[in-house]
Amino acid sequence: MAAAGLQHVAAMYAGVVAPPLIVGAAIGLSAAELTFLTGACLFTAGLATFLQTLGVWKIGARLPFVNGVTFAGVAPMTAVVASVHDKRDALPVIFGAVFVAGILGFLAAPYFGKAVRFFPPVVTGSVITLIGVSLLPVAFGWAQGPDPTAADYGSGTSLGLAAATLVVVLLLRRFTRGFVKQIAVLLGLVVGTLVAIPFGLTDFSPVAAADLVGFPSPFHFGAPQFRLAAILSLCVVMVVSMTESTADMLALGEIVERPADERTIAAGLRADTLGSALSPLFNGFMCSAFAQNIGLVAMTRIRSRYVVATGGGFLVLMGLCPAAASLIAVVPRPVLGGAGVVLFGSVAASGIQTLVRAGLDKDNNVLIVAVSLAVGIIPITAPDFYHAFPQTARIVLDSGISTGCVTAVVLNLLFNHLGGGREDTGEVTHPMEAGEDLTAAPTR
Numbered sequence: 001m002a003a004a005g006l007q008h009v010a011a012m013y014a015g016v017v018a019p020p021l022i023v024g025a026a027i028g029l030s031a032a033e034l035t036f037l038t039g040a041c042l043f044t045a046g047l048a049t050f051l052q053t054l055g056v057w058k059i060g061a062r063l064p065f066v067n068g069v070t071f072a073g074v075a076p077m078t079a080v081v082a083s084v085h086d087k088r089d090a091l092p093v094i095f096g097a098v099f100v101a102g103i104l105g106f107l108a109a110p111y112f113g114k115a116v117r118f119f120p121p122v123v124t125g126s127v128i129t130l131i132g133v134s135l136l137p138v139a140f141g142w143a144q145g146p147d148p149t150a151a152d153y154g155s156g157t158s159l160g161l162a163a164a165t166l167v168v169v170l171l172l173r174r175f176t177r178g179f180v181k182q183i184a185v186l187l188g189l190v191v192g193t194l195v196a197i198p199f200g201l202t203d204f205s206p207v208a209a210a211d212l213v214g215f216p217s218p219f220h221f222g223a224p225q226f227r228l229a230a231i232l233s234l235c236v237v238m239v240v241s242m243t244e245s246t247a248d249m250l251a252l253g254e255i256v257e258r259p260a261d262e263r264t265i266a267a268g269l270r271a272d273t274l275g276s277a278l279s280p281l282f283n284g285f286m287c288s289a290f291a292q293n294i295g296l297v298a299m300t301r302i303r304s305r306y307v308v309a310t311g312g313g314f315l316v317l318m319g320l321c322p323a324a325a326s327l328i329a330v331v332p333r334p335v336l337g338g339a340g341v342v343l344f345g346s347v348a349a350s351g352i353q354t355l356v357r358a359g360l361d362k363d364n365n366v367l368i369v370a371v372s373l374a375v376g377i378i379p380i381t382a383p384d385f386y387h388a389f390p391q392t393a394r395i396v397l398d399s400g401i402s403t404g405c406v407t408a409v410v411l412n413l414l415f416n417h418l419g420g421g422r423e424d425t426g427e428v429t430h431p432m433e434a435g436e437d438l439t440a441a442p443t444r
Contacts (some may be wrong), residue, residue: 043319048275102277115268132348143337376404
C-alpha cells in the first residue's frame with residue numbers, strides 16, 4: 001500500500017509544485033519562502049486528498065482520487081501578481097480570492113451534481129478522451145527537460161532518458177506479475193533517475209538544502225485580502241475546476257466500475273471546494289482532482305481508495321518535512337515525461353473504451369464526438385486561437401477539457417433531446433459513400 005500510494009505521489013508531484021513555483025517566481029520570493037510555499041501546497045493537497053478519498057459526512061466522492069493544486073489558476077494568479085503595487089500583497093489577495101471561490105463553490109456543489117443526467121456515454125467518452133489528449137502535451141514537455149529556455153531543452157539525452165523510462169515501464173508491465181507489475185511506474189521512475197545520474201541530469205542539492213521539519217504556519221504571508229477583481233477571476237477558475245472535476249469523477253467511475261451518480265459528484269465537488277477554502281489558511285492554492293492519477297488507476301487496476309489516501313498521507317508528511325519532499329524533486333523531468341506518456345495515454349484509451357459503448361453507429365453520436373473533440377483540441381493544436389478574447393474568457397476557452405465538455409453536453413441536448421428528442425436509429429452515413437436514391441418512390 002505504501003509503494004502504491006507513493007507511486008500516486010510521484011505521478012502528480014510535478015503538477016502540484018509547478019503552480020507555487022511559477023507564482024512564487026513572479027512575486028520574487030526568496031528560496032526559503034519558495035520552499036515554504038511549495039511545502040504548504042503539498043500539505044494542503046494531502047488534506048484535500050483525505051477529504052476526497054476517506055470523506056466526512058456528505059463530503060468526498062470516496063473514490064481513489066488524488067487532489068492537488070489546479071493549474072487552471074496559474075494564469076489569473078500571475079495576473080493578480082502583476083496588478084498589485086506591493087508584491088507583498090499578492091499572496092494575501094490570492095488567498096482571499098481562493099477562500100471566497102471555495103465557499104461559493106461548496107454551496108453550488110449540489111447543483112453541479114444534478115448535471116450528471118446530461119453526461120451519457122457519448123459525452124463522458126468524449127470528455128475522458130479529451131482529458132488524456134490534453135495531458136499528453138504535459139508529458140511531452142517534461143520529456144524535453146525542465147527549462148524551455150535552456151540550450152539542452154529537447155536534446156537527445158533528455159528524449160533518450162524519457163524513452164528509456166517508457167521502455168522500462170512497458171517491459172515491467174509485460175514480463176512481470178503481481179506486486180512488481182502494479183508498481184511498474186514507480187520502478188520506472190527509480191530506474192530512470194539512476195540512469196540519469198551519469199548524464200548529470202539528477203540534482204541532489206535540494207535534499208542537502210532542505211530542512212528536516214517544517215510546518216506551514218497559518219497566514220504565514222499575511223491575512224487574506226479581498227479584492228473584487230481577483231475574486232471574480234478565481235470564481236471563474238472554480239467553475240472550470242468543478243467542470244473538470246465532474247468529468248474526472250465520471251471517468252474514474254467508469255474505470256473502477258462504480259459509475260459516479262448525482263450524489264457522488266456532489267460529494268466529490270464538496271471535497272474539492274472545501275479543500276480549496278481551507279488551503280489559504282495554510283498558505284495553499286485552489287485544489288482540484290488530478291486527472292493524471294486516473295491513468296495510474298486505469299493502468300495498475302489498483303482501485304482501493306485507501307491506497308490513494310496513503311498517498312495523501314505522504315503529501316502531508318512532505319509538507320511537514322521539506323527534506324522528504326525534496327526526494328521526489330530529485331526525479332528528472334524527462335523521467336517523469338516518459339512515465340507520463342503511459343499514464344496520460346491510458347486515460348485517453350479509457351475514453352475510447354467508453355465511446356465504444358456510446359453507439360457510434362448513429363450519425364448523431366458521431367457528430368457529437370467529432371465536434372466535441374475538435375473544439376477540445378483547439379487549445380492544444382492552436383494555443384493562440386483565442387488571443388483576441390478577454391483574459392477572463394480565456395481562462396475557460398483555453399481549457400480544452402471544459403470547452404469540449406460543454407460542447408458535448410450542448411450537442412447531446414440538441415441532437416438527442418430537444419425538438420421532440422427524435423432518436424437517430426440510422427447507421428452512420430459516410431461522406432464518401434453514395435447516398436440514397438432520391439428519385440426512388442417513397443416506401444411506407
